[in-house]
Amino acid sequence: MECHKNEPDNVVVIPVFYKVEPSQVRKQTGSYATAFAKHMKKDKDKIQKWKDVLSQAADLSGFPSTAYRSESVMIEEIARVVLGKLNHKHKNEITNNFILDENYRSIESLVKIDSAEVQVIGLWGMGGIGKTTLAAAIFQKFSIQYEGSCFFENVTDESKRHGINYVCNKLLSKLLREDLDIDTLKVIPSMVMTRLKRMKAFIVLDDVHTSELLQNLIGVRHCWLGAGSTVIVTTRDNHVLKKGGIHKIHQVKEMNSKNSLQLFSLNAFDKVLPKEGYMDLSKRAIDYAKGNPLALKVLGSFLCSKNQLEWNCALAKLKEIPNAEIDRILRWSYNELDEKEKNIFLDIACFLRGHERNRITKILNECGFFADIGIRHLLDKALIRVDSKNCIQMHDLIQEMGKQIVREESLKTPGHRSRLCDLKEVCDVLKYDRGTETVEAIILDATEDTHINLSPKAFAKMLNLRLLAFRDHKAVRPVNLPQGLDLLPENLRYFLWDGYPCKSLPPTFCPEMLVELFLRYSQVEKLWDGVLTLPNLEILDVKYSQKLIECPNVSGSPNLKEVDFSGCVSLLEVDSSIFLLQKLENLSLRKCTSLKILSSNTCSPALLNFDATNCINLQEFSVSFASVDRLCLSLPKFGTNELPSSILHFKNLWFFDCPISESLVNLPENFAMCIWLVSESLLKVERDTSITLSKILPSPAFLTVKMLIIDHVSILSEIPDNISLLSSLEFLSLNGIAIRSLPESIKYLPQLESLDVYNCNKLQSIPALSQFIPYFTVCKCESLEKVLSSTNEPSDKPKCGFILLNCIKLDPRSYQTVLKDAIAGIELGARLNSENEDPFLEQDDDIIEYFLPAMSGMENWSRYRSTQVSVTLEFPSNLLGFAYYLVLSQGHIGYDVGFGCECYLDNSSCERIHITSLTKGNFSNMLNSYDGPSIYLMMNHLVLWYDPASCEKIMEAVEEIKAISDVNNTSYNPKLTFRFFIDESLYSEVMIVECGFHWIYPFEGSAVPKRNDGFDSDDKEEAVLLTNKLEQCVVGTQSNLEVIIVDSGFHWMHPFNFESDDDEEDIVPLEYEDFEFDDEEDIVPLEYEDFDFGDEEDTVHLEYEDFEFDDEEDTVHLEYEDFEFDDSEDISP
Incomplete structure (x- = not known):
């Protein structure tokens, strides 16, 4: 006990009360009193010290033998808890907290210790992303609970160096704890196989490159492993996992910025934050690493002990020359590609990153690279990824690695490289005609200082040029042709030239392999004469070429899918060949103000979009659509x-x-x-x-x-x-109109599911509508002040969501109205879900959510507030679930940012089990009237939501653990950890400043639950004290908050809304008749004391008499004091 007192973090004491009650030890009664009486005369000081120590030990949580039905059950429980605590202690010593991030929690949730099946879990991702570290952390936590375990690093390297037999013998020897020397994997001794199949093992196979190697080590379909065994396989190639028949697969994502800063700082400064004066420099390094743990560690170690001047120099150098160690690790995946795949990778890294996947595939197929299968292979190796818009992206470090590979083709002469993407090098090659037949791709992203004059034969030597792009985002017309242009390469597949300075394309130009042609904001008057054969052309875009007079004949381009003449104000007519295109999907003539007639007897059967808006002089439109x-x-x-x-x-x-x-x-x-x-x-x-x-x-x-x-x-x-x-x-969507209010008649639209109101800056009030519209969004209506309540009006439509975004003038009274409506909507929706009688349940997504300006008022709903992170609550069995909320700070929030809550349950063995995750967010539905990738939150905003699926998982997990405890005759109070989070986003800067949650019950008002619905009592007269101890976190500007629940209480849901008031005379008499209970004699007296209604002395006494009979005289009298109602006399029958 003295050691525990001196080093509580390093010494754990767990008392076992064997055939003795803890109170006897604490007070030294019974046999303890007799024993101390015998020794009292010898050494009183020593005896008193013993008494003190015993009292301290008895106050600790331990194992009383009287609580277990047998000694064997108690011993098994002791072993589980001790092992769990030892394992937890060991893990904390060797694992930094920032490693236990979303990746770790997701992988942890895949491990099912009690499963009788063999489970194989695959981790994959780019080099240096932390696969091995995460596998090690999981191994350290769980392996001690298995009969055998082995963590095998660098499996592929070991196999190449020593052979597969060596690797297999090493694995088996580790598992079976003896030296084995098996000559061939084809003939494994039956005794060895028998022992393996009887063993529950935990194995990590790190860095496996082929499915054949995987099968050699764990057998086809994992046939070598015993029941309940767990295998974790790490690899850079997702195809290895899929071919190996692994279904539990996790792609390891980048670290968020907070954890990245901690990991980098530990390596650079030996502490979790940068030292004074180095924060901005550290952020530059972190931005370069983009969440890759290896890069963060390497850069941190490299910059350690260097001064600020050296830091600046090193970071500037990284823009031109990647760090050698990081580059070496990343190249392993590239080196395994074949030549076609390497070309695809380099084209994406240098030229096509961010383009739509199908377009890239078409372009690269025309280059002969077999892009359909090649892109799939790059995805499996985590060298590229596909975003939510189906565009191909890649990690910045991987892109830099690709560009470095190209630089190494010719370090001193850029004109002899296959791809040119550096602005300075591109300008140098073009200005001085230094291009050669080696050059296959050129991309120039112009700046305001970019100005190049090209000679007529600038491209004469670049016969193999496939991809050419001169991008002009600044409208500076960077590339000029003062003497015209004689030729362009015939091998072009992609040709983009913003501000093309000539009146037409070169007369000899006929690129039959061309897929996409962009001449936006050009000076072209006519693209070509007659018919130009471009059989592979799919996109023709000459938008805002204001001098274009004549539409080209495109009959030689039968595969055209998209034609854009938007803003071609001089265009007089549209060539008839356009309407004859059979594959045309999009035709835009927007703002072609000189057009007067659009006429055709036929049009493409594939046409999806025909845009002629703002063609203000159009007089005739007679187009026949198929x-x-x-x-x-x-x-x-x-x-x-x-x-x-x-x-x-x-x-x-x-x-x-x-x-x-x-x-x-x-x-x-x-x-x-x-x-x-x-x-x-x-x-x-x-x-x-x-x-x-x-x-x-x-x-x-x-x-x-x-x-x-x-x-x-x-x-x-x-x-x-x-x-x-x-x-x-x-x-119904209303955007940018001058209305001052919405008509109340909208609520009578019987089929209306969604109402969006955007940028209506004169809108001042909203009538009682929200209860009648499942999805209601009001966005950036900056004059909005008043919103009326709709909860008092009946509606048969379940509420799904209400969004009030950037309505900065909303008055506090209206905010309270909206907040009450939100709470009522969530509680009603939760109960409708539980009844399973509403069509709302048939939808795939039955989450109810609200997004509102954050003012005050949550404390009236989440009545108990604290800065602490734990509360003691006991779960009633009739709980419907939880409603969660968090408050986001002012600032930019990204288009695809997610936020939400994760729940973990600590079982009786002190193991933390991931139960469920809920991510809410994605503001795509709010960005219809916004430009750019983010929204700016003009004030703090409250996010409030209910998710029945996650609630069900939580309650099922709690009940499952309770059932196990009941079987083992052990006491168990479920300990839940709720962790609120917000995903990192390139365009987001908001943080979580507050969070909390709320219990929801299936009964309304003062209807009491039936007996034994969560209450254990045999005494009909027993008084039950029910206290709701809901608590929330308020911890400043943090991105991740935790709320830990170790016990729970009870909360009545009333059908009306109360507020605290200082008037002590307020009384609400309520009568409830004909309640039904199981026993005609049932009487349940309940007392609720010390509710927080503003006055510390406020008390609410509830008396329930004579429940559950058919007698019409049955009555329940309730008195509520100090409530506030809309009635001036504050009385409501």
Whole structure:
């Protein structure tokens, strides 16, 4: 005990009370009193010291033998707990906290110790991403609970160096704890196989490159392993895992910025934060590493003990020459590629990163690289990845590695390299005609200082040029041809030249392998004469080429899918060959203001988008479409103010975009699924269009429309009340209009599922609507002040979400209204889910969520607040679940950022088990009216959500552990850890500043639960004290917070909303008649004391009499003091 007192972190004491009660030890009664009496005369000081120590030991949590049905059960429980504590202690000594990140928790959740099946888990990812470290951390935690274990590093290297027999013998010897020398894997002694199959083993095979090697080590279909065994395999190649029949696979992701800073600082400064004056330099190094642990450690160690000047120099050098050690590790995956795959990789690294996958595949296939299978191989090796928009991306370090490989082709003469992507080197090669036939790709991203004059024969020597891109994001026209251009390489597959300075393409230019041609903002007047044979061309984009007069004949390009003439203001007509293209999917003539006629008797059957908006001089539109059910048609307002007769016969058009005008009343019934109304023209509209809108809404096309979008109709002061006539409307979006309020009639739209209101800066109030609309978003309405409550009005629609984003003038009273509606919506939705009678349950995603400005008020719902991270609560069995909330700080939040909560359960063996993860976020649905990859939160915002699936998993896990404890006759209080998090994003800077959660129960108001529903009592007269000890964390600006629950309590959900008030006279008499219980004699007296209603002395006494009979006189009298209601007299029957 003295050692424990002096070193509590290093010495753990667990008392075992064998055939004695802890109280006897603590108070030294019974046999202890007799023994001390005998020795008291010898050494009183020593005896007193013994008594003190025994009292201290008895106060510790231990094992009383009387709590177990047999000694064997108690011994087994002691062994499990001791092993768990030893293992936990060992892990903490050798594992830094920042290693135990989202990757670790995800892998940990895959390990099922109690499973009888052989489980094989695969970890894969790029070099240096931390696969081995994570596997080691998992091994250290779990391996001690297995009969045999082996951590085998660098399996592939060992196999190449010594042979597969050596590796197999080493593995078997480690597992069976004896030296084995088996000559061949084909004949393994039966005794060895028998012992293996009887052993529950934990094995880590690190860095496995082939599935054959994997099968040699653990047998085909893992047939060598005993029941319950666990194998973790790390590899850089996902294909190895898939071919090996492994289904539990985790791709290791990059470290977040917080953990990256800690890991880097430990290696650079020997502490978890940079020393003074080095924070900005450290951030530069971390930005270079992009979450790769190996790079963070290598850079930190390299920069350790160096001064700031040396740091600046080293970081600047990294931009040109990668760190040799990092580069060496990353190249292992590249070196395993074949020549075609290496070319694909280098093209992506130097040229095509960020392009759409299908487009890249087409371009590289035309280069002869077999890109379909090659890209798949690069994905499996984690050299590239595909983002949510199906674009191919890669880690910055891997891209730098690829560029370095190209540099090494010719260190001093860039013109002899295969790919040129450095701005300075590209300018040098082009300016001085230093290109050679070795050059296959050139990309130039111009800056404001970029100006190059090319000679007419600048590309004459570059006969093998496949990819050429001159990008001009600054509109500086960086590349000029003062003497014109004689030729372009015939081998081009991709050709992009922003601001192309010539009137036409060279007359000899006929690149038959060309796939994509971009001449945006060019000076071209005519692309080519006659028919140019470009059989592989799929994209032709000459947008904003304002001097283009003549549309090219494209009959020689039968595979064209996309043609864009947007902003070609001099274009007089569209060549008929365009309409004859059979594969054309997108045709844009937007802002072609010189066009007067668009006419064709036929059009591509594949056409999906036809855009002629803002063609303000268009007088005739007579295009025949093969099919319109997938067509998005955008038309301008016509000079005659009449719609073209050619569209009046359309049925079930997918999307129709046009200016608002009275002519829309002529559209037929079932004309379009979606109608998008915009301003009348490019010219400023002077008159209010509200009257026009009120006239067209009752027309046939609008009565059957399912989606209506009103977008930037600036002079629209109100939405007419007759919008309620749109009985088929499911989605309504209002963006950038001048309304001051929304009509209350919107709530009478029977099919409306979603209402979005964006950028309506004059909007001041919202009526009671939210309860009637499952998905309601109000975004950046900066004048909004008032939102009325809708919880008092009945609605049969389950609430799914309400978003109030950047409504910075919302008054506090309205905020409280919205918050109460949110809480009521979550509780109602949770109970509807539990009843399993609502169509809401049939949806795949039944999560209920709210996103609101963060003010005050959560303390009224989460009544107990604390800066501590643990509360003691006992779970009732009838709990429906939890509602979670967190508060995000002001700042930019990324388009794809995620935030949420993870839950872990500590079982009776002190093992922390991952139960469930819930990630919420992804603001893509809010970015329809935003430019760029992020939103700026103008104030703190509250995220509040309920997820029934995660709640069910948590409660099932708790009940499972409780059941095991009951079988073992042991006491067990579930300990839950809730960890709130926000994902890192390149475009995000917000942090979590507050978090919490709330219990939800299946019963409402004062309806009491039936007996034995979570309460153990045989006494009908027993009084039960139920205290809700909900607690939340408030810990400043942190990205990860933890709330630990070790016990729980009880909370009544009332059908009305109460607030604390200082008026001590407030009384609410409530009568509940005809309650039903199991026994006519049931009487449940309950007392609730010390509720926090503003006054510390506030008390609520509830008396329940004579429950569950059919007697009409049955009554329950409840008195609530100090509540606040809307009634001035604060009394509610």
